[in-house]
Amino acid sequence: MKVFCGLILIFTLLSCSTPEKIRDRADFTENWKFYLGDDALASQSQYDDSQWRVLNLPHDWSIESDFSLSNPATPGGGALPGGIGWYRKEFTLNKSSQGKTVYIDFDGIYWNSTVWVNGHLLGERPNGYISFRYDLTPYLKFGEKNTIAVRVDNSQQPNSRWYSGSGIYRNVWLVTVDPVHVDYNGTYVTTPVASKDSAEIKIVTNIRNVTDTSQAIELYSILVDADGREVIQVKAPANIAASQVGITEQVLKLQQPHLWSVDDPYMYKVITRISQDSKIIDTYETPIGIRFFSFDKDKGFFLNGESVKIKGVCNHHDLGCLGSAVNTRAIERQLEILKAMGCNGIRTSHNPPAPELLDLCDKMGFIVMDEAFDMWRKKKSPHDYSQYFPEWHERDLTDLILRDRNHPSIFMWSIGNEILEQWSHIDADTLDLQQANMVLNFANTLDKKTIPSKDLHVNSLLALKLADIVKELDPTRPVTSGNNETEPSNHIFRSEAMEIIGFNYHENNWVNFHEKFPDQKLIITESTSALMSRGYYIMPSDSMNIWPERWDKPFDRPVHQCSSYDNSHVPWGTTHEDTWRMVKKYDHISGVYIWTGFDYLGEPTPFWWPSRSSYFGIIDLAGFPKDVYYMYQSEWTDKDVLHLFPHWNWQEGQLVDVWAYYNNADEVELYLNGQSLGKRTKKDDEFHVCWRVPFNKGTLKVVSRKNGKEVLSREIKTAGKPVSIRLTADRNRIAADGKDLSFITAEVVDAKGTVVPTADNLMKFSLEGNGVIVGTDNGDPTDSLSLKKPERRLFSGKAVAVVQSTKKGGKIVLKASSDNLESSFIEISSERK
Numbered sequence: 063m064k065v066f067c068g069l070i071l072i073f074t075l076l077s078c079s080t081p082e083k084i085r086d087r088a089d090f091t092e093n094w095k096f097y098l099g100d101d102a103l104a105s106q107s108q109y110d111d112s113q114w115r116v117l118n119l120p121h122d123w124s125i126e127s128d129f130s131l132s133n134p135a136t137p138g139g140g141a142l143p144g145g146i147g148w149y150r151k152e153f154t155l156n157k158s159s160q161g162k163t164v165y166i167d168f169d170g171i172y173w174n175s176t177v178w179v180n181g182h183l184l185g186e187r188p189n190g191y192i193s194f195r196y197d198l199t200p201y202l203k204f205g206e207k208n209t210i211a212v213r214v215d216n217s218q219q220p221n222s223r224w225y226s227g228s229g230i231y232r233n234v235w236l237v238t239v240d241p242v243h244v245d246y247n248g249t250y251v252t253t254p255v256a257s258k259d260s261a262e263i264k265i266v267t268n269i270r271n272v273t274d275t276s277q278a279i280e281l282y283s284i285l286v287d288a289d290g291r292e293v294i295q296v297k298a299p300a301n302i303a304a305s306q307v308g309i310t311e312q313v314l315k316l317q318q319p320h321l322w323s324v325d326d327p328y329m330y331k332v333i334t335r336i337s338q339d340s341k342i343i344d345t346y347e348t349p350i351g352i353r354f355f356s357f358d359k360d361k362g363f364f365l366n367g368e369s370v371k372i373k374g375v376c377n378h379h380d381l382g383c384l385g386s387a388v389n390t391r392a393i394e395r396q397l398e399i400l401k402a403m404g405c406n407g408i409r410t411s412h413n414p415p416a417p418e419l420l421d422l423c424d425k426m427g428f429i430v431m432d433e434a435f436d437m438w439r440k441k442k443s444p445h446d447y448s449q450y451f452p453e454w455h456e457r458d459l460t461d462l463i464l465r466d467r468n469h470p471s472i473f474m475w476s477i478g479n480e481i482l483e484q485w486s487h488i489d490a491d492t493l494d495l496q497q498a499n500m501v502l503n504f505a506n507t508l509d510k511k512t513i514p515s516k517d518l519h520v521n522s523l524l525a526l527k528l529a530d531i532v533k534e535l536d537p538t539r540p541v542t543s544g545n546n547e548t549e550p551s552n553h554i555f556r557s558e559a560m561e562i563i564g565f566n567y568h569e570n571n572w573v574n575f576h577e578k579f580p581d582q583k584l585i586i587t588e589s590t591s592a593l594m595s596r597g598y599y600i601m602p603s604d605s606m607n608i609w610p611e612r613w614d615k616p617f618d619r620p621v622h623q624c625s626s627y628d629n630s631h632v633p634w635g636t637t638h639e640d641t642w643r644m645v646k647k648y649d650h651i652s653g654v655y656i657w658t659g660f661d662y663l664g665e666p667t668p669f670w671w672p673s674r675s676s677y678f679g680i681i682d683l684a685g686f687p688k689d690v691y692y693m694y695q696s697e698w699t700d701k702d703v704l705h706l707f708p709h710w711n712w713q714e715g716q717l718v719d720v721w722a723y724y725n726n727a728d729e730v731e732l733y734l735n736g737q738s739l740g741k742r743t744k745k746d747d748e749f750h751v752c753w754r755v756p757f758n759k760g761t762l763k764v765v766s767r768k769n770g771k772e773v774l775s776r777e778i779k780t781a782g783k784p785v786s787i788r789l790t791a792d793r794n795r796i797a798a799d800g801k802d803l804s805f806i807t808a809e810v811v812d813a814k815g816t817v818v819p820t821a822d823n824l825m826k827f828s829l830e831g832n833g834v835i836v837g838t839d840n841g842d843p844t845d846s847l848s849l850k851k852p853e854r855r856l857f858s859g860k861a862v863a864v865v866q867s868t869k870k871g872g873k874i875v876l877k878a879s880s881d882n883l884e885s886s887f888i889e890i891s892s893e894r895k
């Protein structure tokens with residue numbers, strides 16, 4: 063049913079009264095029972111789970127173990143165990159809720175989940191990254207005990223090219239609403255007209271009526287600004303037929319909108335109210351941002367009419383020592399570190415992200431490429447999603463777009479990363495019958511649509527089909543994909559369904575892109591794959607380490623660490639500097655998503671065990687920036703930057719390459735123990751300067767100057783023996799909500815208080831007060847100790863301990879001790895709101 067309402071625009075200056083709590087969206091993450099193992103009877107209500115472990119979600123059971131080569135995920139999947147796990151939760155709903163409709167919303171379970179309530183099977187969902195809802199209402203007992211049971215099967219391994227985590231690793235919500243309510247992901251807000259002067263806000267609302275009679279309602283859509291003030295509202299009557307979803311369209315007109323941008327991510331929200339007989343029966347909020355954008359084939363990306371280069375990073379979803387268990391503060395910290403580097407874009411490689419990530423990207427101003435799949439029908443690892451793709455791809459892709467399409471931060475949909483079906487040398491005959499049928503069935507539905515050419519390969523048709531699903535649900539954003547066959551013969555390109563051509567790597571084809579793709583727009587969906595270990599340097603710094611030498615040849619070396627001089631990359635990649643040089647220079651390159659912002663668990667290319675996490679990050683797994691972070695900061699921000707490296711603890715007489723990244727200056731001068739070692743100036747397309755210096759202990763100092771005036775200076779001193787521990791918290795005050803985190807860095811200092819950059823002392827952490835140590839890390843990809851252990855060896859002089867609040871406020875004291883060192887403690891205050 064489609065109800066188009068006449069527009070009644072009511073301009074009001076009255077502030078919006080607080081809506082009653084009509085819709086209850088309760089955090090449903092506390093007090094679950096967990097069992098690692100399988101027991102078919104656990105789906106039943108009467109099952110005795112008294113011996114099971116009690117925990118709060120989000121929960122990732124894989125991260126709780128030590129790393130081991132014997133885990134079937136292999137180091138590629140993070141060398142942590144999978145298996146089968148069960149979760150159960152008892153809950154009681156008030157008798158007064160009888161007559162309401164009650165849903166359970168899962169933001170994501172990895173993977174193959176099956177859910178029961180009171181012994182009734184609700185459904186199964188193989189995809190580990192998708193959000194989904196079940197209706198509990200028919201099976202609930204009000205005023206009595208109810209039980210939810212969830213079985214999670216991550217036993218078939220390997221099923222991922224990176225670390226997935228296992229379990230109910232994202233949030234869960236219990237949603238109680240009136241039988242007439244805004245449907246799941248039931249609003250779609252777009253701005254068909256948007257400019258600095260005015261905006262037209264189109265609000266499509268899906269209203270579900272689960273009663274068996276038609277319901278007359280009034281639908282209010284109220285635009286509220288970032289300060290919570292009502293700006294404008296529209297009201298329309300609607301009649302929702304029995305057991306139907308009614309679709310209502312309303313338009314708001316706004317003068318001088320406050321536009322959303324990466325530097326000023328201004329958010330409005332649309333409050334939806336359903337009223338019946340003068341009583342509000344549902345309220346629903348849709349945060350929105352008003353912006354307009356375009357991609358130009360010659361000039362790149364424009365946001366609100368201004369040229370913006372996309373300076374993005376790809377990231378996987380794990381949060382280092384927290385595993386993949388979602389934590390809003392941990393995601394926010396990652397984004398803060400990236401934002402401070404000048405990064406303005408995130409690619410959710412290669413799967414639907416946590417909703418919290420998108421909320422934060424909206425609020426913090428990132429240009430997001432939201433990605434659906436890493437494979438279609440052709441598998442990349444033995445037990446991956448390809449087995450579910452034929453049955454589930456339509457549903458999964460649809461649910462992704464419906465969930466995410468209101469986020470102003472999303473500017474592109476990616477229908478896949480390096481999909482094997484792209485390759486033009488793979489013949490159609492190698493497709494299995496099921497795939498061919500699936501695609502051909504779709505082709506038969508294309509009668510009304512324009513098929514670009516009659517002889518399209520089935521793989522091109524599949525690309526067309528996926529793009530079509532996206533465009534039906536959201537015509538406002540372009541569809542792209544990440545491709546490593548960068549020739550026009552690529553089956554995905556031949557579909558002509560890609561509105562922006564996405565290249566992964568292959569920088570030789572970037573500059574002359576228009577020779578082969580004359581009318582196309584270009585985004586570098588992925589590039590670089592440089593290899594670095596924080597604080598580890600291979601000299602001379604102008605020698606290049608291409609590891610592995612070939613992607614298909616085994617590779618190893620005794621020390622599993624890579625050089626932080628931006629002189630190491632995989633054979634299909636480049637250095638950070640080379641990538642940025644091209645992206646910066648050519649306007650037709652809309653931007654780039656560097657592989658990767660943060661190191662992630664799994665894919666320890668170029669090594670294998672005992673390595674178990676990646677070397678690709680600009681920032682290590684613990685959240686410590688590697689040196690190249692400052693190259694980006696000097697290029698991607700306006701703030702004054704001067705970064706000097708490496709450390710100054712070497713063998714006497716050893717030749718050391720000293721690099722500096724800087725900006726906003728004409729020259730830099732290096733001094734060793736007060737003696738000038740010369741001035742350096744970056745030439746046109748250089749991003750660092752270098753001095754080759756025989757090591758002599760003491761103080762290395764660099765000064766940057768503009769017009770002869772000092773801009774910044776930096777000093778590095780040779781450190782002596784470790785004497786004591788120094789602890790520093792990223793935040794000394796956290797919320798006593800059982801979720802908030804403080805990331806505490808441990809370093810050791812010598813007798814003079816100089817940090818020892820090469821220290822590897824073992825730190826033992828203990829905590830007093832109302833907090834918990836939820837993880838420790840040091841950024842070393844070869845450390846096989848469980849990241850949940852409260853002890854950690856320093857790596858290149860650093861480790862982090864992550865402290866989480868409990869719901870009881872008060873003082874938290876974290877203590878660190880280590881053999882032969884003075885111990886240290888730090889105090890955090892956990893505050894109740």
Ligand code: GAL
Pocket residue numbers: 223479480546566588591632657665667
């Ligand atoms: C790309 C791929 C990424 C990652 C990267 C490592 O080809 O898309 O997922 O594997 O290589 O260099």
